[in-house]
Amino acid sequence: MAAVEFKHVDVIFGKDQKQAAALLDQGKTRSEILAETGSVLGVADASLSVEEGTICVLMGLSGSGKSSLLRCVNGLNPVTRGELLIAHKGTTVDMANISSRQLRELRRDRIAMVFQQFGLLPWCTVRENVGFGLAVKGVPKDEVQRIANEKLALVNLSDWADKPVNELSGGMQQRVGLARAFATDADILLMDEPFSALDPLIRDRLQDELLELQKTLKRTIIFVSHDLNEALKLGNQIVIMESGRIIQAGTARDIIFKPANEYVRRFVANINPLHVLYAGVLMRPLTQFNRTQDQISLDEGWILQFDATNTPISLRLQNQEYPLQTLDYDTWMQDVVEVAEQTDQPLCVTQAGKIVGVITHKDILHSLLRQTALSTEQPM
Amino acid sequence: MDWLTEHKLPIGKWLGQGVDLLNQQAAGFFDSLSMVLETILNGTTAALVWLPAWLLIAGIAGLAWWLHRSWGLVAFAVLSLLLIINLGYWQETLETLVLVLYATLFCMLIGVPLGIAAAHHPLLYTILRPILDLMQTIPTFVYLIPTLILFGLGVVPGLISTIIFALAAPVRLTWLGISSVPNTLIEAGKSFGCSKHQLLWRIELPYAMPTIMAGLTQCIMLSLSMVVIAALVGADGLGKPVVRALNTVNIEKGFEAGLAIVILAILLDRLFKQPAKQPAGAP
Numbered sequence: 001m002a003a004v005e006f007k008h009v010d011v012i013f014g015k016d017q018k019q020a021a022a023l024l025d026q027g028k029t030r031s032e033i034l035a036e037t038g039s040v041l042g043v044a045d046a047s048l049s050v051e052e053g054t055i056c057v058l059m060g061l062s063g064s065g066k067s068s069l070l071r072c073v074n075g076l077n078p079v080t081r082g083e084l085l086i087a088h089k090g091t092t093v094d095m096a097n098i099s100s101r102q103l104r105e106l107r108r109d110r111i112a113m114v115f116q117q118f119g120l121l122p123w124c125t126v127r128e129n130v131g132f133g134l135a136v137k138g139v140p141k142d143e144v145q146r147i148a149n150e151k152l153a154l155v156n157l158s159d160w161a162d163k164p165v166n167e168l169s170g171g172m173q174q175r176v177g178l179a180r181a182f183a184t185d186a187d188i189l190l191m192d193e194p195f196s197a198l199d200p201l202i203r204d205r206l207q208d209e210l211l212e213l214q215k216t217l218k219r220t221i222i223f224v225s226h227d228l229n230e231a232l233k234l235g236n237q238i239v240i241m242e243s244g245r246i247i248q249a250g251t252a253r254d255i256i257f258k259p260a261n262e263y264v265r266r267f268v269a270n271i272n273p274l275h276v277l278y279a280g281v282l283m284r285p286l287t288q289f290n291r292t293q294d295q296i297s298l299d300e301g302w303i304l305q306f307d308a309t310n311t312p313i314s315l316r317l318q319n320q321e322y323p324l325q326t327l328d329y330d331t332w333m334q335d336v337v338e339v340a341e342q343t344d345q346p347l348c349v350t351q352a353g354k355i356v357g358v359i360t361h362k363d364i365l366h367s368l369l370r371q372t373a374l375s376t377e378q379p380m
Numbered sequence: 381m382d383w384l385t386e387h388k389l390p391i392g393k394w395l396g397q398g399v400d401l402l403n404q405q406a407a408g409f410f411d412s413l414s415m416v417l418e419t420i421l422n423g424t425t426a427a428l429v430w431l432p433a434w435l436l437i438a439g440i441a442g443l444a445w446w447l448h449r450s451w452g453l454v455a456f457a458v459l460s461l462l463l464i465i466n467l468g469y470w471q472e473t474l475e476t477l478v479l480v481l482y483a484t485l486f487c488m489l490i491g492v493p494l495g496i497a498a499a500h501h502p503l504l505y506t507i508l509r510p511i512l513d514l515m516q517t518i519p520t521f522v523y524l525i526p527t528l529i530l531f532g533l534g535v536v537p538g539l540i541s542t543i544i545f546a547l548a549a550p551v552r553l554t555w556l557g558i559s560s561v562p563n564t565l566i567e568a569g570k571s572f573g574c575s576k577h578q579l580l581w582r583i584e585l586p587y588a589m590p591t592i593m594a595g596l597t598q599c600i601m602l603s604l605s606m607v608v609i610a611a612l613v614g615a616d617g618l619g620k621p622v623v624r625a626l627n628t629v630n631i632e633k634g635f636e637a638g639l640a641i642v643i644l645a646i647l648l649d650r651l652f653k654q655p656a657k658q659p660a661g662a663p
Contacts, residue, residue: 074571108573119568123586133572136582184572 001087002049003188003220004073009046009082009096011068011244014039017080030243042068042077044244050237052087052187055214055221057235059228059267065244066224070190073222074111075103086110086188108137112181116193118173120165120180127152127161129176133184151179154213171202178210182217191223195230204275207233211330228267232256232276240264253281256367273367277333282367283349283357286312299360302346312355315345326350327359333367340364399526414531421478421535425616428474436474437461444651453650460643469618469640476607476617476644479535483542483603487550488596490543495554495595496580505555512548520545520609528613538610546602553595557588593654600652604645618644 012020020039023032030041043065050056058066071077072084072095079096086093088110093102112133120129128135131148139147152158155175160168165176174194181189195203207230214221225231231238232252239249240263248260256277259265289296294306303316315322325343327336329351340347340361349357403410428436437458444453464473498505523544527537561584569583585592611619618641625634 076567076571104573104575106573107571111571113568113571115564115568117562117564119564121565121568121583121586123589132568132582136569136572136574136578180572190571 001052002085003052003087004050004222005083005085005092006046006048006069006072007083007085009069009072009084010044010080011042011065011072011077012039012080013042013077021081041244043072046082046246048239048246048249050220050222052220053218054236055223055234056237056239057223057225057231058239058241059225059231059235060241061226063243064241066226066241067192068244069241070192070222070224073188073190074107074113108133108184110186111188111190112184112186113190113192114174114177114181114194116196118170118177118197120173120176122164122166124165125162126157126165126168126176129165130179130183132180133186137184147183148179151183154182155179155209170198171206174198174206175209178206178213182213187219189219189221191221193224193226196226203230210234228255229271229276232271232281240267251281252277256281274334274337275332277367278329279327279331279333279336279347279349279359280329280351280357282333282336282363283359284363285357286355289358296358298346298358299362302360304346304348304358312348317345324348324355326355329356333364337364399529403529410530411532414534414536417536417539418534421482421539424482425475425478428478429471433461433465433470440647440651447651456650457647460647464640464643467636467640469621469637472616472618472621472637473640473644475615476604476619476641479539479542479607479610479615479617480600480603480644480648483539483546483606484596484599486539486543487547487599487603491547491550491595491599492554492592495551495592496558496584498551498555499558508551512551515544516548520606524609524613533614535610535615537613538606538615541613542603542606542610545606546599549598549602550592550595553591553598554588557591557595558584560591561587590654593652597649597652597654600648601645604641604648607641
């Protein structure tokens with residue numbers, strides 16, 4: 001079920017929104033609209049559906065409208081036209097048409113946000129910052145304290161609870177920001193370039209921590225990033241935006257192997273596949289192969305053998321049998337390559353304990369080639 | 381040019397008539413306001429004078445300790461107040477203290493909400509700015525005359541003139557503090573569902589507090605600088621001996637009273653200055 005659904009959303013900033021919208025309908029570009037009306041086109045005709053419990057990354061350069069679109073979800077930006085539907089208490093609420101009371105209720109209970117510049121209150125302690133959303137909701141003090149402590153433990157900051165927040169490093173401050181967003185138990189998290197202000201190493205670690213937390217918390221996360229590496233690493237769904245429009249939306253695999261246009265292709269050319277691709281992207285799903293009786297024939301003479309219950313049981317090469325080598329769906333490409341190098345046989349990819357696909361050496365080479373081919377074709 | 385001077389605009393006349401009109405139509409209002417204020421101020425002064433001096437000094441020393449935890453300041457407070465008693469200006473000092481504190485209180489009561497409103501409504505600030513400029517720059521004696529007419533001789537016209545002169549500081553500094561709250565903090569507040577009221581109390585005021593407190597100390601200092609002028613319209617206090625010294629060309633008396641004013645100013649400044657460091661603000 002879609003937790004958040006955008007239907008033909010336009011966002012226009014400025015006084016003359018009607019006229020700007022009319023020009024937009026005539027197919028005028030952003031700069032033409034700006035020149036004629038003085039209004040800035042933030043987002044044009046964005047349609048997108050974000051499934052519950054998934055991470056959707058809005059990716060694009062600055063000015064691509066990704067933040068403008070994100071900020072519509074909790075009403076920091078108004079929706080000029082179109083619908084923005086959020087599932088709430090069994091019904092759907094349209095953000096384009098919401099009372100201020102309902103908006104406040106949504107912000108308190110359903111949607112939390114993490115900011116690029118952290119947005120922490122410098123006069124408060126770490127714990128008070130984490131409890132901010134709860135205090136605003138009117139939760140009793142000791143309850144606020146209890147939940148704040150719990151969330152601080154989640155982000156490994158328990159020892160810092162009573163410190164003033166500006167004594168913390170940037171990475172730690174953003175952990176406080178994360179804990180604050182988790183504290184209200186809002187199931188929709190908006191993250192506006194949360195890791196962009198951090199050092200690369202810290203950023204990498206926080207990305208890992210976020211993925212780890214997401215495994216248990218299963219929130220619906222809309223994440224804005226200007227870094228495709230980050231987008232590919234985090235996103236179940238990746239949405240690429242340019243000049244206020246959505247260019248392509250799809251899985252990491254779609255983006256890398258079927259870039260919709262030149263713009264996306266250029267982005268893909270500059271990623272580091274070892275750190276952002278994972279087994280799930282590299283594999284070929286079992287359903288893609290031609291099945292003959294209880295066998296699938298892979299590359300280079302390898303055969304995957306199924307048993308009577310339709311489960312793969314072994315690999316065979318020239319009538320010699322080999323045990324299955326399995327990998328988790330989330331395994332990073334770096335580790336996949338390492339295992340492939342050591343075992344020298346096709347790898348089976350498991351998801352929730354079931355084998356869903358296969359990675360042969362050819363698949364690994366193919367993905368590398370595919371990506372390097374792109375980068376030599378299209379030098380930046 | 382002759383034509384210009386022959387057709388003089390009756391600005392002064394209009395204002396004079398306006399004040400007269402106010403005096404005639406609203407005399408009851410001004411009289412009763414004057415009476416209420418006078419009762420409050422004189423009552424407070426009488427209470428303070430009635431208290432034994434050592435008790436007051438101990439109280440102020442205690443306040444200094446409570447606010448700043450500094451033995452140095454406590455020692456300074458005690459010694460300086462003893463010096464004032466020694467000079468023989470204890471009662472005058474208390475009268476001035478009451479005048480200054482009430483003027484500051486009223487200034488803050490009016491100025492802080494006004495500053496907040498101005499920060500939230502740019503149009504209001506545009507209107508307010510020239511008025512604040514006027515209040516700060518117009519020579520005090522000019523509005524001393526109408527306040528004298530409306531409120532009569534005594535402590536009240538002194539209080540009103542002091543308020544007019546000092547009000548701009550808290551308004552401006554509150555405006556500055558509230559309007560310099562970083563946008564990220566406002567958005568953080570909004571995105572967690574703050575109402576306007578909560579935004580003000582949980583985000584804007586705490587952020588602006590050091591600036592507002594700077595407005596408070598400025599307001600106290602400005603009020604103190606009006607002490608002598610307040611004495612001219614009959615307000616009791618340390619201004620009176622200064623004026624008297626001026627009239628009788630009495631250097632000794634003038635210096636002693638002046639010293640008492642300076643001591644009071646330093647003491648109030650150190651007491652109310654924000655002890656905490658300025659917040660680091662946005663990272």
